[in-house]
Amino acid sequence: MVEAVIVDLVHDNCLQYEDCVEKRLSKAADIIGSEQTKDVYLMFNQNNPTTAHSCKSLIQNLLKKFDSLKEVTHILSQPCVASSLYCFKQAIDKANLCTVKIITSAQGKTALEAYVDLLFTAVYSFEYEVVYDNSHCPGSDPPTTNNTETFLTGEQLQHAREEVSTFLRQLPALKGDITILRSPLISGDHFLHGFTTRTGGISYIETLSSLNLFSSSKRRDPKSVVAENIRRLALEAGFDETRFHLVKTDHANDVWVIGREEPESYDGIVTNQTGVVIAAPGADCIPLLFTDPVRKAIGVAHSGWRGTIMGIAMATVNAMVSEYGSAVTDIVVIVGPSVGPCCFKLYEESAKAFRALHPDCVQNRGSSAYVDIRLATRVLLERGGVLPDNIQDESVSEGRQNLTLCTSCHPDKFFSHVRDGNNFGTQMGYLSIKEGPDWGH
Structure with a gap:
């Protein structure tokens, strides 16, 4: 009709x-x-x-x-x-x-x-x-x-x-200016990075408003609107939008090494090229940023619950180790805004893998199993050799801004699939190696 x-x-x-x-x-x-x-x-x-x-x-x-x-x-x-x-x-x-x-x-x-x-x-x-x-x-x-x-x-x-x-x-920005969250663990002298929030773009549909950074055939925001949002973000953040690469999510553990043939889908990217901007989307899934200030290498990963349990975080670390000679103990990992255990639940059959990883990753409330994908990420990273103090998430807060806010609990700041349903918007974490910095060597 x-x-x-x-x-x-x-x-x-x-x-x-x-x-x-x-x-x-x-x-x-x-x-x-x-x-x-x-x-x-x-x-x-x-x-x-x-x-x-x-x-x-x-x-x-x-x-x-x-x-x-x-x-x-x-x-x-x-x-x-x-x-x-x-x-x-x-x-x-x-x-x-x-x-x-x-x-x-x-x-x-x-x-x-x-x-x-x-x-x-x-x-x-x-x-x-x-x-x-x-x-x-x-x-x-x-x-x-x-x-x-x-x-x-x-x-x-x-x-x-x-x-x-x-x-x-020429369209006006909606819901205020672009706001970017940054970590003190990543050197601003050497790296350009941040996690976006939902304000400052032109997307007008309520669940996508306003800085939606991903276009899907199943949602109402077209590629041209998302491209304009990315252009505005690039101007605010100071990166070159023509050298921008966003993870092609598959909710698995494949990693693209920039310079090699690009796979059809992947949930991690690594590079040691200056000026290239890599980014991971998130709308409850975790956007992860990885930096190695010693070997001058970076990575990003999109970690949903499937990718988390499949080990996308350590797959990204291992790619930096194998491709650029990074030492695991030099790598810093920032866990971005994502759905917390307060709001994310799985069927018991799916939650079993998290319970087996660490019992604290699952909390039973009535008949529902609430899952902590952030804790699971930390557990897997630490087991892989990443130093606990080199991981920034909500469990480490002394003197640090909490970047790992629950996306579902903060509708004024973030998009959320759990909260908003299928026509949801997407934020991201982005990362780049600055061109020509003094690395102190």
């Missing part, structure tokens, strides 16, 4: 635009009337600011002629296609709609598909009904030999990307 309809009235340079709009609205009214759609959105020519207002007035007057459109129509009076579609997205997100029909021309379909790919995810379903032909409009788009299919040129695709990027850059 179609939940919302966009009627595409955009066709540049048409010498009979008023007549064309009336004909297009008439066709749209017939289609919409038969489907009884509740939400209809009209997009019209807005490229020329001097005519945009007159076009809107024209459309408002023409709507009076069509009974099926009078009560259900919204006019997208935005300055460009990107902003119109973004405004439309905000409206259907608020109503929790996802099935959309676009009534358009063959030429319009090709262009709009590019914008939809940039501004929406697979959560949304788009159906295109081609009922117009721009080639019949005097002075408008040139005729095509095949009106049922047109192709987007590289120049047109680049224009769409630039328009979307430019539009997103």
